[in-house]
Amino acid sequence: MTQKRTKIKLGRKLKYKSAQELENHISNYFKKCQHERLVPGICGLASHLGITRKTLLNYEKNTELEDYAEIVQRAKTVIEAFNEQILYSKNNSGAQFVLKNNFGYNAEQKTHNINENVDIPFEEYLKEVSSDEIY
Numbered sequence: 001m002t003q004k005r006t007k008i009k010l011g012r013k014l015k016y017k018s019a020q021e022l023e024n025h026i027s028n029y030f031k032k033c034q035h036e037r038l039v040p041g042i043c044g045l046a047s048h049l050g051i052t053r054k055t056l057l058n059y060e061k062n063t064e065l066e067d068y069a070e071i072v073q074r075a076k077t078v079i080e081a082f083n084e085q086i087l088y089s090k091n092n093s094g095a096q097f098v099l100k101n102n103f104g105y106n107a108e109q110k111t112h113n114i115n116e117n118v119d120i121p122f123e124e125y126l127k128e129v130s131s132d133e134i135y
Contacts (some may be wrong), residue, residue: 016052019067022059025049026075033114039086042080076103 016022029048030046046056059065060072080103085097099105120128 006106014068015049015055019065019071022049022068023071025131026071030075030078039080039096042079044074045075079132 015024025048026045029045030040032038032048033044038044042056043053046053049056056072059068060076062069080099083095083098083103086092087099096105
C-alpha cells in the first residue's frame with residue numbers, strides 16, 4: 001500500500017486575507033503619494049503595507065497567489081511609469097537607478113563590428129591596397 005504525501009505549508013499567514021484587501025491598501029498608498037507629492041517606490045509601498053520588500057516581491061512570484069501577483073505587478077507598473085516620467089527632468093539619476101535595478105532597464109549602447117572575424121595577414125593586406133586597379 002502506498003501512502004500519499006501531503007504538502008505541508010510553512011511560513012507565516014498572509015497579512016492580507018484577500019486580494020481585494022491588498023488592492024485597497026495599495027490604492028491608499030498611491031493616493032497618499034499623490035497627496036503628499038511623493039514619488040512612489042517599491043520599498044515605500046512595502047512599508048505602507050506593513051511587510052518587507054522581499055515579502056511583496058514573493059507575493060508577485062508565488063504561483064499559488066495569482067490574484068496577489070497580478071495586483072503587485074500592476075502596482076509595480078505604476079511605480080515604473082512614475083520613474084519613466086522623471087527621466088524627462090534634469091535630475092533623473094535616481095529614476096535611472098530605480099529603472100535599471102528594479103525594472104531591468106539598460107542604458108548600454110551595443111555596437112556590432114561586421115569585420116570582427118576577418119583575419120588577413122599584413123602582407124596580403126598590402127598587396128590588396130597597392131594593386132593597380134582603377135576605380
